[in-house]
Amino acid sequence: MNSRSFWLPVALSLIGLIDIPPGGAHEASNNGVTVTHPWTRATIAGSKNGAAFGEIKADKAGADKLVGARSTAATRVEIHNHVMEKGVAKMRRVESVSIPAGRSVVLSPHGYHIMLLDLKAPLKEGDMLPLTLVFEKAGEITIEASVEPAGAMGPHGFSHQPGHAGHPGTEHK
């Protein structure tokens, strides 16, 4: 084998590796609830808050409720809903988000999302954000959210959150 025929496949496989998002799982499940493609946006130094998004799916076997979240990267983590009232953008803290049986709920910049308050350090593009979501029945799911560019509208390689538009979920104040 000459060196060229050896290095070509090696080089190609390395190129292939570059595209694989770094580190963390893209999907994590526990007791019938699955969290898929969690992502967040890079923040600048001095900016205190961030927000995380993704898709949560409950098995046909049973509905569940997202009741909390935490992250080692932020002092406080809350579930928020973004509402537009007469053109005024408002964030509302909610206690929980219902995940109906067999359906998905998409956390997005336009609706429910995980609010990261008082970030300990700016979120850097390419990093992974440790995130634990707490469900009423399924318990805790820990996953890493990919830190995308500041203006990203979806996880790596997507222009928006992939998957079904999902159920808007039910808010419990």
Place this chain on the structure above:
Amino acid sequence: MRRYAPWIGLMAVTGVIGAAVAWWRSQEALQQSAPTEIAGQLTFGGPFTLLDHTGRSVTEKDFIGQHQLVFFGFTSCPAVCPTTLQTVTVALSELGSDADRIQPMFITIDPANDTPQMMAAYVKHFDKRIVGLTGTPEQVARAAKAWHIHYRRVRDKDGSEQIEHTAALFLMGPDGKYLGHIPPDVSPQKMAQLIRARLEPGDATEPVPESHSRESKL
């Protein structure tokens, strides 16, 4: 040819449904946007003195001669503002060379936190033509008042602080006069369409459909 007929029929039907959905969504976006009822009686915009993201003091006169796309937000706003800035970024690229006739202006409503350096670090993630503007709290309040921007710090029971703010975008003419506003939650394509329709009033290269002309009149 005949065997394609069902497919052509199907494409026509999906096209009609798509157009109907797009129209419905634009109407929905229209209803959610604020200044609808008050436009016509109020003017938007006026004199201001602010600092741009390079630290230079600017007034409304510095932007005369170009259309202006004005919107307000703050750098610690995690969901709405990056989405709006990204929508503007994609809309400008959709507009191609026409985008050079527009000066997008992102004005902070959080001057205590958003220094020119912060604004510079923030806007560099988006289209290079976007200028970030800040100033003293009084200067910012004056600009916000000129555009009838509602903004308010809201503290919940845990002390978590948010700023509610009017998220609409305002299109101003080269003379600084208000031309129309754009709801914040439109697609970049829709935003580009609404801007293009107002770039040369009365001389649009394409006829403006009813639903668009209603929106751009706001």
